[in-house]
Amino acid sequence: MTAVGMKIGALAIRSGLPIKTLRYYEDLGLLPAVGRSEGGYRLFAEESLRRLDFIRRLKSLGLTLDEIQECLAVHDAGELPCGDIQRQLQRQIDLVDGRLRELRLFRRELQSLLQNWQSDPAPNTAVICPNLNV
Amino acid sequence: MTAVGMKIGALAIRSGLPIKTLRYYEDLGLLPAVGRSEGGYRLFAEESLRRLDFIRRLKSLGLTLDEIQECLAVHDAGELPCGDIQRQLQRQIDLVDGRLRELRLFRRELQSLLQNWQSDPAPNTAVICPNLNV
DNA sequence: TTAGAGTCTCCCCATAGAAGGAGAGTCAAG
């Protein structure tokens, strides 16, 4: 009378994630099954639900599955992953800041082009678009 | 004594783009060759250089190759593509603005999480990360 | 025992824009 574990369909329903995703996560090592049934069906522990909540949350914070797996490895080693997650989140902020800078610069370039745009310039056979001069 | 046209290697050197890219553009219809040699080699006109400058510029402004092709189709129809490009650039600005809003919101979420972060919280067996509460 | 639902593995597909390579054919100079 061992606790048998959930089959993948039950986990899918309870977690709200598609079966395909659960298999994918298991293949990646993100979501270890406790074992297999005699017929080869994956069996998952209750804990998998917590793990999926964690994965989903970190995904929503922009971490890749690889990065999430690193955090889970720390957890599985018996330590709190808070420090690692903190570092990852700080890295996310840095990435976002870099991206924001790029986008603001890009926006200025686009805006300044449109600023002086001539809707109906004189055709110029040497360029395709006289406004861009190329 | 017809103008024979460049072979792809010459166009690659003069444009600074890899041969693979030129073939790719030709396959997409972005960069029509004037024809083929008897042996099947692509032959390009001088005008291809201008076309590639145009493509490169619009790519740098964030347009997809599909969108660039639409502009080139207008050009090839004998019209100035300035109006179409203007619309595309305005669309780019709108996309950038949307993205900027998303990123700013996202940054605030990350920042507020880190604001209250406890580097060394009390372990909690019901969650993986007490700071995130999942 | 049987039917139907659930699950398995394996493979292809998608995005966008190419890059890498194999194997065969072509071109130009000496």
Added chain:
DNA sequence: CTTGACTCTCCTTCTATGGGGAGACTCTAA
């Protein structure tokens, strides 16, 4: 004529995260 450089088409691979489906197998309730 030969040789080396160039080019051809066709196929696979890359990123990241799965989705879709085929064909076979398993499980469970009646």
